Amino acid sequence: MLKAGSLLYAIFVTLIVALLTMSILWGHYYGTIQIQNSIKRTQLENNIHSAINKALVFPDSLPYNQELVSIPFNDNLPVTLKRTHWGMYDIITGRAAFKKDSVKQIAFVGQMAFDADSLALYVSDKGKEVYISGNILIKGRCDVPTGNFKYAYIGSRKLANKQIFPSKMNKSKADLPKINEAQITYNQNLLFTKPESLPKHIELVDYLEKRDSVVVSFQEPTLVLSTQEAYALRNKTLIGNIIIISTKLISIEPSTKLDRVLIYAPEIRVEKNVKGNMQLFASDSILVGENCLLNFPSCISLLSPNVSYLKISKGSKIVGNVIQFQSGTTLSKSLVQIDADAEVQGFVYSNGYVQQQGKIAGSLYANQLYLKTNAGYYENHLVDTEIDFNKLPRAFVSCNLFNNKKQRVLSWQY
Amino acid sequence: MAVLNRKIQASTLVEVIVALLIILTCFGMAMMAIDSNYKSSNTHALIQAQQCVLMERDKTMKEKRFIDEEISCGKIRIVKTLTAFPNSTELKVLEIQAFDANKKLLVSQRELIITE
Numbered sequence: 001m002l003k004a005g006s007l008l009y010a011i012f013v014t015l016i017v018a019l020l021t022m023s024i025l026w027g028h029y030y031g032t033i034q035i036q037n038s039i040k041r042t043q044l045e046n047n048i049h050s051a052i053n054k055a056l057v058f059p060d061s062l063p064y065n066q067e068l069v070s071i072p073f074n075d076n077l078p079v080t081l082k083r084t085h086w087g088m089y090d091i092i093t094g095r096a097a098f099k100k101d102s103v104k105q106i107a108f109v110g111q112m113a114f115d116a117d118s119l120a121l122y123v124s125d126k127g128k129e130v131y132i133s134g135n136i137l138i139k140g141r142c143d144v145p146t147g148n149f150k151y152a153y154i155g156s157r158k159l160a161n162k163q164i165f166p167s168k169m170n171k172s173k174a175d176l177p178k179i180n181e182a183q184i185t186y187n188q189n190l191l192f193t194k195p196e197s198l199p200k201h202i203e204l205v206d207y208l209e210k211r212d213s214v215v216v217s218f219q220e221p222t223l224v225l226s227t228q229e230a231y232a233l234r235n236k237t238l239i240g241n242i243i244i245i246s247t248k249l250i251s252i253e254p255s256t257k258l259d260r261v262l263i264y265a266p267e268i269r270v271e272k273n274v275k276g277n278m279q280l281f282a283s284d285s286i287l288v289g290e291n292c293l294l295n296f297p298s299c300i301s302l303l304s305p306n307v308s309y310l311k312i313s314k315g316s317k318i319v320g321n322v323i324q325f326q327s328g329t330t331l332s333k334s335l336v337q338i339d340a341d342a343e344v345q346g347f348v349y350s351n352g353y354v355q356q357q358g359k360i361a362g363s364l365y366a367n368q369l370y371l372k373t374n375a376g377y378y379e380n381h382l383v384d385t386e387i388d389f390n391k392l393p394r395a396f397v398s399c400n401l402f403n404n405k406k407q408r409v410l411s412w413q414y
Numbered sequence: 415m416a417v418l419n420r421k422i423q424a425s426t427l428v429e430v431i432v433a434l435l436i437i438l439t440c441f442g443m444a445m446m447a448i449d450s451n452y453k454s455s456n457t458h459a460l461i462q463a464q465q466c467v468l469m470e471r472d473k474t475m476k477e478k479r480f481i482d483e484e485i486s487c488g489k490i491r492i493v494k495t496l497t498a499f500p501n502s503t504e505l506k507v508l509e510i511q512a513f514d515a516n517k518k519l520l521v522s523q524r525e526l527i528i529t530e
Contacts, residue, residue, distance in 0.1 A: 006425035010433030014440040021444035025451055032457050039464055039521060050526035057504050057528065073524055406504075408528070 037101060044103040047072050048094035051079035052107050055092060056407040062092070064182075083109075085186045087262045087279035088299045088321065088399035089410070091218070106218045106413040110297065110397040111405040113347065113362065117141055118167050120389040122365045125172045126331060128380045130369065136382060137163040140363070140389030145380075147171035154373060154383055175330055176351055176365050183400045184325055188303045191264045191281050195226030195245050204231060204244060213237035218413035233258070252278075260413075270294075279320075284308055291315040296345075297410055299323065299399050308334045312358065314341040321399045324350040331367050340384065345391070347398050357384060361391035362398075456520070459490070463512035463520035466490045470510050471523070480506065480529045489515055496529075504530045 050072035055062040062068055062083045071078045080095045090109040095102065120140025123130050130144040131152035142149075147169050195201055204227035208214075212235060216223045223242045230248040239259040244250065246265040252258065258276040268282045272289040277297070280286055283304040290313045294300070298320035302308045305327050312318060322344055326332035332352030338344060342358035353370035364387055371378040397410035425433075466487035473479065474494065485492045491513045499505035506529050512521040 006429040006433040010436040013437050017440045017444055021447060024448055028451055028457070035457060035460050042468070043523060046523055046525040053505065053526045053528050057502050072526055
């Protein structure tokens, strides 16, 4: 009879080889599944992008706060979309799932600023012509009363250096282009909301007393912090999906870092040297101190039924929009003051008065211009100013300021 | 030096040959199984094709190359087509397909893009 001593070893080695082979095959199978999942995931992301792009081109197909299912292609991969407000911008959330895998993407949506009109200056026709003096640079279309500028002496100053390159001069209408009132109403409602009536709000002072930094992803529910006391944001870092609502003054100090945060308060004071990215909504006044930098996409809005005041001090730069809108009137007495050496990259819109002495890389829409000098007050006068629509980047996306403008994604949020 | 007190039983030549045959057969089968699995799943080509498709998509969007194209990406052939979307001049359907040397479709991706 054949002895089987070596055969036992052979069977043992065979078992090990079989195990190794199985593990290699399993690893390979798992790798293949992962690659197929990755391809499927990319397809899900593409479907979300497609559904969002479709909603941007056909905005009426996606009303606010309604979940709608969109099927961009006939591939049985539906996308659930929802549009919500985010200050003066919109957020579109897209969700798609395949088997156990799901993808969620969040887009900040605004309006394409660049268009064929290239409008630099719009001053409503209230029966007063626009006078220019000093060093003036205007590039882009100008819609002004009478369709032309007049030259003026301001004190002893006359027109020193005129560089006006209007692509077109038009006679303006009696009123400003119609603002997107749905967006204004939404923010005005938040501005005048009593904090205690908000469903899920946390007391700001208590919350921030225990924390120096708060980061909330846009994948998570919005963190609403409210207060009924005046509050100074000092040595705090607030990032992401956060809304602050106050019934008193909120001041922002340079030691505070804000990123994509919304603030609603009657008065907002941005102290000197503040840097960040924020949307500020006030009903009474907003003062932006010297040398502040409010990065894209920032927005400063004065929304009130009463007269209000907004000031951007010298050396400060706002990349976004500056809006003053007094509801219930066609000519507000509110004032937007842009100091010399201050800069706005984007749109400035006011249905009141604008004292423009800084630089605007974009467009200025004003019911009336205003100028205060040592010698007196002047209406519809522009002195030593620069408004250059061509300096606005072609891909610039502004907030949803007007109706019927093309919408675009300005950033993806995570 | 230790003294060996008992006899060690060695395997016979036949046993060793049978054992080697079993091991070799097992190895051979394992290699065949792995090889056939790799060939059938085409994993490497899939990865490459996916990368090529993503690169082409990014390039199209970045450079605004909204035209039909055929591009080589290593051994992979990329075919890019843009078709109109109903009721819109802004929207286009961007389809990028990746084929191997045997013209077998590896990856295909579609996306609605805004071209204006």
